[in-house]
Amino acid sequence: MSKPTISKTPSVRFIILIAAILLVSALWAWFRLVYSRPSAVFNHMLSSMLASPGLSKEISQTQDSQKVDQNVQLTTMPEQRVHSTSVLHQGADGSTVITTESVGTIAADYVRYTDIQTSQKTAGGKEFNFASVLGIWGKAAANDPDSGGAQLFNQTSLGVIPAGNLNAVQRRQLMRQIEQDQVYTTDYSSVKREIVAGRPQYTYDVTIKPAAYVAMLKTFAHDIGVTELETVDPAQYQDTAPLRFTMTIDVWSGQLQKINYTDSGRSETYGSYGARLQINPPNATLTVQELQSRLQQIQ
Numbered sequence: 001m002s003k004p005t006i007s008k009t010p011s012v013r014f015i016i017l018i019a020a021i022l023l024v025s026a027l028w029a030w031f032r033l034v035y036s037r038p039s040a041v042f043n044h045m046l047s048s049m050l051a052s053p054g055l056s057k058e059i060s061q062t063q064d065s066q067k068v069d070q071n072v073q074l075t076t077m078p079e080q081r082v083h084s085t086s087v088l089h090q091g092a093d094g095s096t097v098i099t100t101e102s103v104g105t106i107a108a109d110y111v112r113y114t115d116i117q118t119s120q121k122t123a124g125g126k127e128f129n130f131a132s133v134l135g136i137w138g139k140a141a142a143n144d145p146d147s148g149g150a151q152l153f154n155q156t157s158l159g160v161i162p163a164g165n166l167n168a169v170q171r172r173q174l175m176r177q178i179e180q181d182q183v184y185t186t187d188y189s190s191v192k193r194e195i196v197a198g199r200p201q202y203t204y205d206v207t208i209k210p211a212a213y214v215a216m217l218k219t220f221a222h223d224i225g226v227t228e229l230e231t232v233d234p235a236q237y238q239d240t241a242p243l244r245f246t247m248t249i250d251v252w253s254g255q256l257q258k259i260n261y262t263d264s265g266r267s268e269t270y271g272s273y274g275a276r277l278q279i280n281p282p283n284a285t286l287t288v289q290e291l292q293s294r295l296q297q298i299q
Contacts, residue, residue: 036251038188038202044254045247046178048273049161050171050220053077056272057156062265065092073277074156076165080224081105081279082156085114095119103281104152106226109140110282113295128298138291139284142228154221154228159268160208160245160259162220170223177219181212193251200251207244210237 054075061068067089074082082104090096099115116130142150157163166174178184185207192203215234221227244262249255259268286294 036200038191038204041202041249041251041254042184042186042188042204043175045249045256046161046184047171047175048254049163049256050166050174052163052273053165054272054275054277055163055270056275057159058269058271060267060269066090067094072156073272073275073279074163075275075277075279076224077276079105079279080153080157080164081281082153083277083279084152084156102152103279104150104154104156105281106153107142107150108281109150109152109288110137110284111140111288111291112137112282113291130295130298132298133291133295136286136291136294137282137284138286138288140288144287154226157224158217158221158226158229160243161247161256162217164220164224166220166223174216174219174223177216181215182209183212183216184208201248201257202251203246203248205244206247207242209242210240211235213237213243 052074054073054077057072057074059068059070059072061070068086070084070086072082072084082102084102084104086100086102088098088100090098096118097115098113098117101112101114103110112135113130113133114135116128116134118128120128122128140150186204188204190205194201194203211234214229214232214237218229218232218234221229246260246262247256248258250257253273255273256270258270261267
């Protein structure tokens with residue numbers, strides 16, 4: 001009777017295990033060497049900002065004796081609209097606080113005062129009564145130069161990094177323009193990496209070439225139906241000094257987290273990516289000029 005032999009052929013289970021280990025190793029290497037490279041993360045951020053159904057932006061800006069805190073929500077589906085609430089602190093002691101709510105479309109801005117607090121008194125020594133202006137919507141149409149036109153949507157969408165929902169062809173063309181014109185310049189070797197709330201983040205020092213940036217914004221504005229920049233000549237900005245910012249990006253998602261303006265007291269914090277809000281313009285009862293005139297008449 002012959003002795004049983006031990007097979008040297010690997011089992012199917014063992015082969016699958018080895019294959020799985022190799023696959024995981026390859027994916028990890030790809031993530032570390034390709035996907036999470038600072039340059040790849042930065043480009044991923046640019047592309048995702050151009051394909052966003054919606055996002056939020058918290059803005060903080062301090063200048064002289066004024067401080068503004070603004071919460072902005074941009075939605076591109078089903079309509080391109082913006083909702084904003086702003087709190088303005090005025091005076092050296094910040095004793096005057098003005099709260100407003102705004103809705104912006106490509107065609108018009110709508111704004112109303114929701115609260116006004118001040119320690120100042122009337123000429124007769126009494127407290128101001130702002131009841132006649134609170135809660136009343138004013139409208140500024142895009143084709144009305146006297147009111148300043150529609151600015152909220154444009155300022156939100158045409159930001160340092162434009163935010164919108166382009167189709168695939170438009171997105172590729174704009175990304176190609178950004179790369180060819182070197183709109184954004186950064187030293188990827190000096191990118192700061194840190195872990196925040198268990199997630200890796202990169203912070204970049206970014207320089208923007210004004211002429212190339214304006215040319216890029218013209219293309220983007222045309223794609224989303226904004227006509228405000230059609231007559232702007234990017235060559236006029238050829239000799240303008242470069243703009244400098246720091247930008248923080250979540251490595252795993254490629255989503256922009258924060259922009260700090262190097263030469264001013266302004267910062268922008270981003271979030272709520274993909275949120276689709278129903279933003280309905282109000283039925284305005286006054287023009288913005290009428291609303292401002294009513295405020296100035298309060299004594």
